[in-house]
Amino acid sequence: MVQKLDVLQESPSQTAGPYVHIGLMPSHAGNAGAYENEIGLSPIDGDVQGEVIEITGSVFDGTGWALRDAMVESWQCDGNGIFPGQEGADPNFNGLCRFAADAESGEFTLRTVKPGAVKGRGGVMSAPHISLWVVARGINIGLNTRIYFEDEDNANDPLLNRIEQRPRVDTLIAKKTGEGKYRFDIRLQGDRETVFLDI
């Protein structure tokens, strides 16, 4: 027998199920008032620095059907590239949003601030992006991906540059549809399957 490691293993994931909204977005489940302060209603708390934008999209399954029950969380830095909690962060921006596919149309909208570029380990700059985490019935472990923007310079982004099949880069780029408006669809499977991350 070798020595024992003093480490634990992560708890296994289980699907969030069809009723995830009860716990995480009670008002979406029809249970407004369950909590006095619902968490994740908006990443914007007040007068924020930077451009306020709106990203609309759907989460499609392998048959091309938009999920009606998907829940998504976003996490991002502020308009200046600083994460909430870090020194100099925008005090009116908390970084987190929870949003859900509409039960009728399957469409979601994320209203947030356009993130700045972020300096990572070794001073490497990442292009502006928003991290997403997608859960739903049938998704056994939450799916991580990112939103980048077509009107930003993505040429030197370390993550996008790791994608071998160049046409797939496009699955992570939000398309501008108007002033401050973008479209970003997530495809769980199929032809244009979104690049999901193990990060």
Added chain:
Amino acid sequence: MTSLIKDQGPLIPRNRAIHPAPYDPDYKTSVARSPNLPLLSMESSPSEETGPTFGHGKLGALDNNLILNWTKGAAPAVGERILMHGRVLDENNRPVPHTLVEIWQANAGGRYRHKKDTYFAPLDPNFGGCGRTITDENGHYEFLTVRPGAYPWPNRANDWRPMHIHISVYGHSFGQRLITQMYFEGDPLIDHCPIAATIKDRSQLDRLVAPLDFSKSRPLDFLAYKFDIVLRGRRQTMFENKMEGM
């Protein structure tokens, strides 16, 4: 100056072998909702190493008491009263303090208070089915609730979910984000559930089964079940800590 063992390094890469397979034909909904292509693996960056923080200020006094929180204390929910308690730890075997823990569940009859749940078990007018709390400085959390009922669900012709409580945890970074389910010791339905069976290694599934814990049970009041949760850790070496502490 931060302490030497503050979270600093990249996240420890996820061991996907302990997690459920994304594609599992016995859980039919996963078939069209699981990515076919490999995930893109990369070392974590600030986007995954930072995360939201939640103060106690957001939480109400009854938020972790599901027996009373729906009626704001006016009347208790129906069912077997239980205390669900445990610790949130990371892979380095350290407690995760001050992190948000959220749960949701069916009522004692197996019915969710959700506009999409149409199971004919009745709603309990005194039970909402969600709770939340923040771990203390040692990573402990607790909820007072009722034991949820098993319920049938449309999958194969006659599938039933074992009694379970859904649980969502943040840790201190977005890359630690985890949703899982707690099962109850001795429930025979665990062995028949295709969702539980998405975890292929039985010893890993057993880690989601909470034991009955008489040490925390209060006589003439409630039984207790213990459920610890382990989140991803961050890589640490003395070398890295020294470098960053300078």
